[in-house]
Amino acid sequence: MPRKKVAQTTLEAPRGVASYDEAKAWMATRRIDDIECIVPDQSGVARGKLMPASKFFEGRVLNLPESIFYQTISGDYPDLREITELDPSDGDLHFVPDFSTLCIVPWEDEPTAQVVHDAYTRDGDVVELAPRQVLRRVLKLYEDRGWVPVVAPEIEFYLVRPNTDSDYPLEPPIGRSGRAEKGRKSYSISAVNEFDPLFDDIYDYSEAQGLEIDTLIHEEGAAQLEINLRHGAPLELADQVFLFKRTIREAALKHNIYATFMAKPIAQEPGSAMHIHQSIVDAKTGENVFSNKDGEPSPEFYSFIAGQQEYLPAVMCMMAPYVNSYRRLARYTAAPINIQWGYDNRTVGLRIPHSKPQARRVENRVPSSDANPYLAIAASLAAGLLGIRDNLQPTEAITGSARELPYDLPRGLLEAVAAFQECEPLREVFGETFVSVYSAIKQEEFETFMRVISPWEREYLLLNV
Structure with a gap:
């Protein structure tokens, strides 16, 4: 029975x-x-x-x-x-x-x-090249230690008017008021209500697929939204992000709107991120590895942060995979430009939200929303685990703004790929074949980009040089 x-x-x-x-x-x-x-x-x-x-x-x-x-x-x-x-x-x-x-x-x-x-x-x-297997390979390293990682992704995206000519910039769509958004409307309920029929479809489609949305909010940009997923097992959550992206695009098309997960789709608007909240649970006890029995942060917590600081720059091409991804990482914006850390500090790359000991976690704010969720989660968890393995120690927590501090992250795709190729610990984690193939893919994409002449070049070089 x-x-x-x-x-x-x-x-x-x-x-x-x-x-x-x-x-x-x-x-x-x-x-x-x-x-x-x-x-x-x-x-x-x-x-x-x-x-x-x-x-x-x-x-x-x-x-x-x-x-x-x-x-x-x-x-x-x-x-x-x-x-x-x-x-x-x-x-x-x-x-x-x-x-x-x-x-x-x-x-x-x-x-x-x-x-x-x-x-x-x-x-x-x-097949070790398959993104799901890349993530499984990292999860096996945690399993060997008797640990289970827990993640909760947050995915930002833009709604834009249909755009069938790539030479023209993207524009916000028309909502139920008959007007497109102007200015910033962070956390605005009325701005979300502009597209209620679309969001009703997103929720209905998600429920039909068993995809669990935690919250939906309006972000800083014009018609920029964020969906937060409930925490859970990394592979399952990566599957959900993979399916969510498709779901949101399909729901938007039904309403004659495009949904885009480009990292920087509109020049004067903020970029879109995929923040990843991360913690580790002991497989036997169910206790959070980041907290001691007395509730204080554990050595593993600090070493995990240190691993992120050490290796996120080297694994950046998996979390910011395109030329456009690096346009998001601009000073004095909501996007981080370094891998400093701090408590409830949104100006750093690694934010530690206020929480009870059992919910202690590290929020990686570096990945962009255009990243493959399997690879971004694998990269982030691998960086943290390497820090624990090598007993690394983090820098001091930042208490003020980190936006004036120097760039710690690569400024472009080729720089990121070079750092990835040169990092031996990451080659050990992901395997020589994956590192070589993935790097070659990114280099070829850069060469494709270099064959395109941009409007900026026509604007400033055509008659001036």
Whole structure:
């Protein structure tokens, strides 16, 4: 009887089942016609195939080329001939569904489900390049210590008018008042109410997929919003961010609006971040590793902060992955320019929110919202763990503003990639192949960017030089 009750609850849940048979029953109950078999690539883009549900359960193996894990955001490919670990023939990988991610696609007209897949070689080995596996690799390091990381992401994004010509700047959309936002409206309820029908759809779509929104607020920029997710297991939360981005974009399109997670989409407006709250729980006791029994901060807490300070600059290309990402990191804005830390201090890269000992955590304010959530979370947790492993000690906490202090973070993508390549501890954590391939992808994206002539160049150079 208890087992039957658990199975029934699982089948009734909007998200996730435990087995192939439960997945089949789950989809039959909802009369699913089609299923999207999706794989997050290095950019966090959903790749995969759409197939009829009947074909999905015929036991077919989903195959996709290995090159989906080294495609750039523009659809190009870097030169990887020197990386001997890769298959030069670009053969197929096998993809296996993770049924814990199974949920419906609520914006489709026909009953459609989606499930995230994991990548394996033809010999059954996990593919270390896959972003979900990169995160799992970091989580295994925590598991080896008897620890479980806990994260809570906060994702900022902009709503903008449809823009079909990339030569024109983005503009805020028209709300229910018939007017576009002007000026800053941080935390304004009325500004959120301008788009109530859109947010109703976001909440409905999220509930249908079993995605848990904690809060939604208006941020500093014109039509800039932030969604906070409830804390939980890193892989599950990365899956949720991956699905949330798609959900928000689809809901916005329904209302003839674009939702963008670009780090700096509008020149005169603040950038968009993906803040990551982080803590560690002892797997046996459930106690927060960042707090001693007397409630005071533990040595691990301080070493975790020190690890973030030491390694976030070197892993920046995973948290700020595009040329545009570095436009966000400007002095005297809400974005950090360094890796100082402080208690309830929003001018630093590492903020320690006021909390009870059991909820003690470190908020990493460095990542931008354009980052692949699997890679950004993996990078942040890896930096902290390296600090604990090496018993590093942080600088003194900042009590005033850190905005006047020097830049600690790379100023551009190439500088960030170089720091990533040169950091031996990160190569040890992520593996030589991932570091080499990811670096090559970012370098190729930079070269693609350099082939584009910007409006600034036409404005200031055309007739003046």
